[in-house]
Amino acid sequence: MKGLIFLTILSFICLTTVMAEFPSTMRRLDGFKVYQVQVADGEQLTEFRKMSEDLSVEILKETSLTGTYDVAVAPSNQEDFEERCRYYGLLIKTIIKDLQNLIEQGFSSLKSTSMDWEDYHDLKTIYQWIDHIAFTYRHFVKTFIIGFSYDGRPIKALKVQHRKGTKNIVIDANIHAIEWISSATLTCFINNLLSSTDPRLVALRENYTWYFVPIVNPDGFVFSHEKERLWRKNRKPTGFSNSSGICYGTDLNRNFDYQWMVNGYNMDVPCDHWYAGSAPDSEPEVKTMVRFLQSIPDIKVYLAMHSYGNLCLLPYGHTNELPPNYDVMEYICKGFAKGVASVFNTQYLVGPSGKLNYPVSGAAKDYAFAVLDVPFSATIELRDRGTYGFFLPADQIADVCEEVTEGLISLFVAANEKGLFD
Incomplete structure (x- = not known):
């Protein structure tokens, strides 16, 4: 799947009663776990990226090199995600057991x-x-x-x-x-x-x-306060859409006019996190x-x-x-x-x-x-x-x-x- 990963996630989110401090219009991530995944080589990196094409996962940093990545996974996909990681030899550990709970703690602090x-x-x-x-x-x-x-x-x-x-x-x-x-x-x-x-x-x-x-x-x-805590980009429409609807936003720190689009992950994909924009x-x-x-x-x-x-x-x-x-x-x-x-x-x-x-x-x-x-x-x-x-x-x-x-x-x-x- 090439597209805005976290928009794909939203189809799996279960809406429940919210805390007073948590915006009623905010997307919820109840039961989402955040895993830390160790990617050891190029072959594992390829398989790790493929998982985002057919599973509802939120990779929180660019998958450009081998190393450690944090990944948010919907409850319905956690068993499959863990099984695939084991199959490909990807070492994983759970670092956040319930992402929604942690996010709500952050919003409770906004009462001031x-x-x-x-x-x-x-x-x-x-x-x-x-x-x-x-x-x-x-x-x-x-x-x-x-x-x-x-x-x-x-x-x-x-x-x-x-x-x-x-x-x-x-x-x-x-x-x-x-x-x-x-x-x-x-x-x-x-x-x-x-x-x-x-x-x-x-x-x-x-x-x-x-x-x-x-x-x-x-x-x-x-937008990250009122709608989607995981939002990264700005809010200008890209002019493209995918199965989740209109795709919004450019990663502003990929859009400056120096070596624009020379190197980076998925910078040319308008519905992705790291889209670099239509021009510098x-x-x-x-x-x-x-x-x-x-x-x-x-x-x-x-x-x-x-x-x-x-x-x-x-x-x-x-x-x-x-x-x-x-x-x-x-x-x-x-x-x-x-x-x-x-x-x-x-x-x-x-x-x-x-x-x-x-x-x-x-x-x-x-x-x-x-x-x-x-x-x-x-x-x-x-x-x-x-x-x-x-x-x-x-x-x-x-x-x-x-x-x-x-x-x-x-x-x-x-x-x-x-x-x-x-």
């Missing part, structure tokens, strides 16, 4: 209507907080709309600048709707940066100009980000916050060739990883995304590095390594924020050691 980092929040609450924080620190913070999504939602940014002439830093999050921890962590870091009396953060606040885009993909983000920069959200990035002169650091995997990923995604200043970027990424580990001993791996994670092209970090000449450009894949995956409990937000804040402080120490800002 004021911004904090003990809960996940919806778009309205986050945008209200952005406006509030800009007013509170109005002497050196401003918020503005950089563009609009396909459905007409504003894409908001924050600029933090104590004095003109300081080096420009850009960080964004939630280009993938499913990755709630990314915007939660970024807004928490912004709060730390603005309010902390820690001299290290005060120095970062005053010595650099910061641009933040906490939610690049507002349509997908809202075809999506309004990507056009917005491109215009925004191009409007900022001499960006020194670009970071894209994602989940999950505990990774600091560097250019390139489309090839195994390393960029000419890779050693410098690796040193800076290792500085980030060292800072993260200093808090709770969370270990981050560092490397080029095409080797360390999986082959991909049209990604924002590669565009920023190769087209805009940003000297340090990276994707940060936040917690965890598969225990919860995309469904990290809200009670871990504060811990992730604390370790990432230390990581970013250390990143700037390493960057200065390498003369990035000279």
Whole structure:
């Protein structure tokens, strides 16, 4: 089956009475298990992919290389899935016994209507907080709309600048709707940066100009809160359909105009998770980000916050060739990883995304590095390594924020050691 896997899943979902906090229109995944599958070689990878063609399974990451994958499976297919895995020698273990139950725990945390980092929040609450924080620190913070999504939602940014002439830093999050921890962590870091009396953060606040885009993909983000927790893409119709109906959405982190469609899994399949779009920069959200990035002169650091995997990923995604200043970027990424580990001993791996994670092209970090000449450009894949995956409990937000804040402080120490800002 080539098509939008999770839309196929929906025909197997049983609708039941919902919790008060869980949206009544939300797709349910009662009894779905999440398995961790170890794919050891190319032959197993081929068979693993075939299973998605005739079973209702949700592969949560691209099947581009051998390695470990998390797969959500409907109750009616679990026995068949386990049997096939055994037949092909695929090692599996159950990491989530009831996905719906875990998702509902996440939604129960949404009951808070004021911004904090003990809960996940919806778009309205986050945008209200952005406006509030800009007013509170109005002497050196401003918020503005950089563009609009396909459905007409504003894409908001924050600029933090104590004095003109300081080096420009850009960080964004939630280009993938499913990755709630990314915007939660970024807004928490912004709060730390603005309010902390820690001299290290005060120095970062005053010595650099910061641009933040906490939610690049507002349509997908809202859809993941109101309709489908597993949603990844934006919400623009692709112009195609399959047996489940109209196919919506492009993976925005496959749509940037650098090595577009050169390498990656199912990027040319309009109904799949990782569809790269009909053309580079075809999506309004990507056009917005491109215009925004191009409007900022001499960006020194670009970071894209994602989940999950505990990774600091560097250019390139489309090839195994390393960029000419890779050693410098690796040193800076290792500085980030060292800072993260200093808090709770969370270990981050560092490397080029095409080797360390999986082959991909049209990604924002590669565009920023190769087209805009940003000297340090990276994707940060936040917690965890598969225990919860995309469904990290809200009670871990504060811990992730604390370790990432230390990581970013250390990143700037390493960057200065390498003369990035000279």
